[in-house]
Amino acid sequence: MHPYDAITGKYAPAAFNASGLGNARFSPLFNPVSKKPIPTICAAKNERGAIAEIVLHDVPTLSAGYLHDLERDYRANLHLSRIRAPAVRLVNITTMGLQAVGLKPVDLLEGEKDDYPRTREWALWIWQNMPDAQGMRWMSKRDNQCEVIMLFGDRMSPSDVVDDGSSRPLQAHEDLVIELLDEMGAGAYPSI
DSSP: OEEOOTTTOTTOTTOOBOSOOOOOSSOOEEOTTTOOEEOEEEEESSHHHHHHHHTTTTOOSSOTTOEEOHHHHHHTTEEEOOEEOOOOOEEEOSHHHHHHTTOOHHHHTSOOGGGHHHHHHHHHHHHHHOTTOOEEEEEOSSOTTSEEEEEEGGGSOGGGSEEOSOOEEGGGGHHHHHHHHHHTTOEEOOOO
């Protein structure tokens, strides 16, 4: 799930983000020596997880009765795309992987936006101290039935991540968004 400008190609489905912009749990990351952004791309294993991670990211924890503004998401020109990548070496930061180093999901995966600078430090530590790692994998905070990955673009060939050509605007997935909101006891504003 990503914003996409088909005219300029900005944020194309298989493009690594090297802008240094944003405020996500594990990105943007900056090389401490060069101070340049480390290119990254995040993906969920399925459509449900992608929508939960991006579109429904800010749904409040007490979501019963919440009304989501889908029109705002449509104006953001969000697209759902499928990408493919070869087998990659991912650091396991699922519950099992975190347990191996004495951490729990609450330590790394369950914080809110004000905690992101700290969780980005962990991602940068992984990038700095595990030079063979091509990325990380974890279970979505928003939908713990779905695996999410982040790949380090400087450790892969640009041709490794391939767009399968199925990119469609969020509007094409409205039924699934409504289904997920319903599971959360929430709804959506009426269309304009």
